[in-house]
Amino acid sequence: MTDTETAHVTVAIIGGGQAGLSVSWYLGRAGIDHVVLEAHTPVHAWADTRWDNFTLVTPNWHCRLPGYHYDGDDPDGFMTRDEVVEWLAGWLDTFDPPLRTHTRVTRLRPLPAGGFALTLATETGEETLTCDHAVVATGGYPIPVLPAFAGALDPAVTQLHSEQYRNADQLPDGAVLVVGTGQSGAQIAEDLHLAGRQVHLAVGSAPRVARTYRGRDCMTWLADMGLYDKAVPEYPGGKAAIEKTNHYVTGRDGGRDIDLRRFAVEGMQLYGTLTDGKDTRLAFAPSLRDALNAADAVYDSICADIDAFIEREGLHAPSPTRYAPVWEPDAEVTELDLTAAGVTSIVWAIGYRPDYRWIEASAFDGAGRPMQNRGVTGVAGLTFVGLPWMHTWGSGRFLGIDRDARHISETIIDDLRPNAPEPSAPRASARHGLAVAR
Template sequence: MTTDHVTVAIVGGGQAGLSTSWHLTQSGVDHIVFEAKTLGHEWADTRWDNFTLVTPNWHCRLPGYPYDGPDPDGFMTRDEVVEWLSGYAPSFGPPVKEHTRVNSLTEGVDGGFELAVTGPDGSSTWHADNVVVATGGYHMPIVPTWAAGIDRSIQQLESAHYKKADQLPDGAVLVVGSGQSGAQIAEDLHLAGRTVHLALGDAPRVARSYRGKDVMTWLAEMGLYDTPVQKYPGGVAAREKTNHYVTGRDGGRDIDLRQFALEGMSLYGLLANGAGTRLEFLPTATEALDSADAVYNSICRDIDRYIEREDIEAPPGAHYSPVWALDADPVELDLAEAGVTSIIWAIGYRADYRWVKTAVFDGGGHPAHERGQTKLPGLYFLGLPWLHTWGSGRFHGIARDAGHVVEKIVGSRVEAGTHADAR
């Protein structure tokens, strides 16, 4: 088996990997992008039919490729995102090997890294001076082990496999998790006329618009997406926070689970256990709703203070008041009695870096890094939530993160060349 050499190997052909490739191309650094499937496939494969972005379209800006469509303050649908992304690679011609999986990454005997790769032409080994792992941090959907004991007549699927209400058997649906995916899937099913039961997590929520402007546009102007994680309240612990739920559907609006409850959706606290058709919940639904609303109003107050401090003319705002409340938190559900025929798990993902066989991970299996740079010279990670700022896990911050990593790579090559010349 022959070994090919490249200065930089990028693992992952999504927006993070392609952004890195764009910067390396501009810098004249030879590199290769390994993509296990096809470029940007995640957007087409793991989003439901009615998916929309929750960030305004103007946030969509990759290096050399900003959104230039007719609706910068709107929210692209899944298919529009796929179409927009499909034009990125042709705009600069990255060196990509699709359908090529990196099975293992190890340190090289004489420096650099060895990548064991399987592609259309079989297995091969590549040696790279630098490696950028751009596979994101959402690899393995979380499903509790006890879910295997739920009655087999109940269909179970992870949120990434949900496409539309019609794919599910007739009957009510239990959605587990109220983060961005869970809340929006519950909304999708609710709008489709399905009876929905929703088990709440601890996700906060945010207004879609406030005082005449999209809230995320206000937050961008306030510098929230540019604040390094170390300076954010709570510091690096922010990396474990769940994103606020809101929707871009139908031009964008709030997701108010209390309003959905008024319209017939059943709300529960954390799902704790289950077997057969019986499920047990913690009595945390009221606390979860109150906490989400408190964050919603807190963000509105931050915007109020910013408007006042900067002397900005803006229409008056009104904070949220609950439209519904539980009499008592439910703690159990019989799926058969409630007519529930399917469960959608939307409680998050775990990272899976078992193929990265280097000592750069913390006790939780997460890459230990400083703005994407690990302690192992030449090994970097990109596309992670809160890698550097709140914007790092989305289009808004990927261009900057990729540019920083490439600066480090180019700088290390210049430094190595200077040392070589000195010798």
């Protein structure tokens, strides 16, 4: 949008990541007046909050956005961070979103007559913009989580969150403690391990999954089984299943399992959940053995589900297998002195939390999460997109963004123009300054 003085717009999309821009793609085709408000630059998180050796954990063929999909020569491979940034830049070349960068929405409040007033913080000051519809596309969990006791640890120990980690050389010499074994924690631990650093790893409750099984990537099997398309109420395990951390696996070097037991054989020091710390002393729960067993049980259960699908569909595939543990902890270590162990840095990989305090609307539960159905809230005109598990397991992933964005866009279009004609095709534009990190 070139007119930065515009006082009113029909639809304001808050967030210029792939989810918000996907909604813009559909609204643009329908000729709906809208603006995309981005606090930084479009899809900046891919270049700015991933480590140097980051790769996707989902196969490249999962990468689908409105009017655009991965069409390279390695559909079953895993794009690196820089390749993802370049791929997204190519998508932005295909249409012309009305985008305002370096524009942060600091307040959203409903207006008595309907619609919303947005307070914008820009490079030149503060502005107010009103809109009939607001689409929140800021991501599900933007605030990095640190434990309450992090500030009580020895200041000589370097601490950073996983989103700040780039590579092993960024950290001071010495051993590194990685806390958390979700996708980021497990992969960062592997990155440091492969770089030759002594790694101490506090193991959480995240499950694991085989990279490949019976001749195909597990995520390709799961897609064929329809698990990424099941709506939340229909998903096996119900609400408990969708609250769990995603399975750890890696796409690095063409993709492979992450086996924490194998890391232990190779010298990584494993512990249970980190529960407390002060100065240089840390305390861990005696949960390591149970955590490893539980992760392996999920690994094997997914393999069993694939076995059942293969048999049910009468498919031909290599014979089934099960994971055989290569290491067992002799005893649970529940204390660690950082100085004695030579640990000079900690990487916190314990997740993120929502922060919608800037939205003054009754659309959130007691935990501060949006109360929504496929992104639509009970507040007229207020919708969300890009949330994990917003509709299916595919929501928040490249595989499900197009479907979710289309639904939100159709909801808005139907409200504004119930008898709207078929949208026209978008026009091409420049890359909006999206640079490939090197």
